[in-house]
Amino acid sequence: MKTIDVCLSPDLMHLYKVHDRTVVVVDIFRATSCMTTAFAHGIGSITPFAKLEECLAMKSKGYFTSGERDGKKVDGFDLGNSPFEYMAEELKGKHIAFTTTNGTQAIAKSIGAREIVVGSFLNLSAVVNYLRQSPNNILVVCAGWKGKVNLEDTLFAGAIVELLKDIYMPECDAPTAAQHLYNQAKHDMVDFLKDSSHVQRLAKLNIYKDIEFCLTPDQYDVVPRLKDGVLLV
Amino acid sequence: MKTIDVCLSPDLMHLYKVHDRTVVVVDIFRATSCMTTAFAHGIGSITPFAKLEECLAMKSKGYFTSGERDGKKVDGFDLGNSPFEYMAEELKGKHIAFTTTNGTQAIAKSIGAREIVVGSFLNLSAVVNYLRQSPNNILVVCAGWKGKVNLEDTLFAGAIVELLKDIYMPECDAPTAAQHLYNQAKHDMVDFLKDSSHVQRLAKLNIYKDIEFCLTPDQYDVVPRLKDGVLLV
Numbered sequence: 001m002k003t004i005d006v007c008l009s010p011d012l013m014h015l016y017k018v019h020d021r022t023v024v025v026v027d028i029f030r031a032t033s034c035m036t037t038a039f040a041h042g043i044g045s046i047t048p049f050a051k052l053e054e055c056l057a058m059k060s061k062g063y064f065t066s067g068e069r070d071g072k073k074v075d076g077f078d079l080g081n082s083p084f085e086y087m088a089e090e091l092k093g094k095h096i097a098f099t100t101t102n103g104t105q106a107i108a109k110s111i112g113a114r115e116i117v118v119g120s121f122l123n124l125s126a127v128v129n130y131l132r133q134s135p136n137n138i139l140v141v142c143a144g145w146k147g148k149v150n151l152e153d154t155l156f157a158g159a160i161v162e163l164l165k166d167i168y169m170p171e172c173d174a175p176t177a178a179q180h181l182y183n184q185a186k187h188d189m190v191d192f193l194k195d196s197s198h199v200q201r202l203a204k205l206n207i208y209k210d211i212e213f214c215l216t217p218d219q220y221d222v223v224p225r226l227k228d229g230v231l232l233v
Numbered sequence: 234m235k236t237i238d239v240c241l242s243p244d245l246m247h248l249y250k251v252h253d254r255t256v257v258v259v260d261i262f263r264a265t266s267c268m269t270t271a272f273a274h275g276i277g278s279i280t281p282f283a284k285l286e287e288c289l290a291m292k293s294k295g296y297f298t299s300g301e302r303d304g305k306k307v308d309g310f311d312l313g314n315s316p317f318e319y320m321a322e323e324l325k326g327k328h329i330a331f332t333t334t335n336g337t338q339a340i341a342k343s344i345g346a347r348e349i350v351v352g353s354f355l356n357l358s359a360v361v362n363y364l365r366q367s368p369n370n371i372l373v374v375c376a377g378w379k380g381k382v383n384l385e386d387t388l389f390a391g392a393i394v395e396l397l398k399d400i401y402m403p404e405c406d407a408p409t410a411a412q413h414l415y416n417q418a419k420h421d422m423v424d425f426l427k428d429s430s431h432v433q434r435l436a437k438l439n440i441y442k443d444i445e446f447c448l449t450p451d452q453y454d455v456v457p458r459l460k461d462g463v464l465l466v
Contacts, residue, residue, distance in 0.1 A: 008382055011245055015380045147248045151406040172430045173384040180417055197405045
């Protein structure tokens, strides 16, 4: 039986070997939700950057730039971190350079994996179906919040564990814990997360619409994958 | 309102400030369960060591030595890591030098805290009552397994969050996640943990009796505290 593990924080990545695994990177609020949305609306590519300056520098090369820190759009960037921005007609076929507080850092720490895919609730079934065809063991990497574990990414990891339990066995306790939490939350994730730290943080920024959208499963049938440092579908 | 946070793995300790907190160190299977049992049966003191050699060297100073690695007693040590060993009459009033795979490492990483106490299900209510009187914010430090998150320590952390929810507010998502898991598990923790990695590991060593005992709340009314590097009650 193939195995599945969950890294609950990028600061625990040193504990996991990735070279022979498919890594699913998740940052529900909101990086990987934005990426999924962008590809579903026809973006040409997304190049993730861990550093703000390197990302912004891509503007001179004709890229749209997306920059978020601490939940807010950074001055000078074209786009922020709301999935609704990535539905714009003008982005079709274009290329984005992307950096966020947590999501793009999690991708950076996953480099070296056999394969890196982008997951969110928006493309949950698409990712699950893709993983079903894969010969590799899986590691779900939760972006968390500045190294700390968060609930929404853990729930997504739990969803992957639950939906693949017939063919992937949990490797340790983190996937099992995530699975228990997902099964407790799945019937009303918005309600389950209402006291979570990130929802509180985003609520202060008045982003209820983003929160609800990012927690809606199966809106899009795309599986963005990293090829030579660039996300493509 | 005072706050409570949970560090799910010693490898995440760099994210937490401890100087103004009471840290509760927990290693349910089995270091902190052994320590609790030892004090309840009249041990004089326990000195925790992160390193095996330093611990063993205390033998020449008249200490009983406890050494466990990977769930097994280490050759040359007087005692292993089963709570039942710490009920022995001959240990009364004596001093133990103690090292384990995870528990004593978690204590070492908590040094610098305003206060360090040892928690286990065996002294759950005693610890909760002690914390109720404390003016400090709390950090529960889960020993985990070689840096990885484990379920049993997370459940204990969740119990502390749940039982103090009237006066301590969760600081981020880790305490909330732990609390959800505890509430799901509390009516039959042995059953909830039967597939967990550590129970599987210990089951291979035939330690069912230890597992059941370590998951039994409120056997002892002691709260071991670290004073100048030595645990005392």
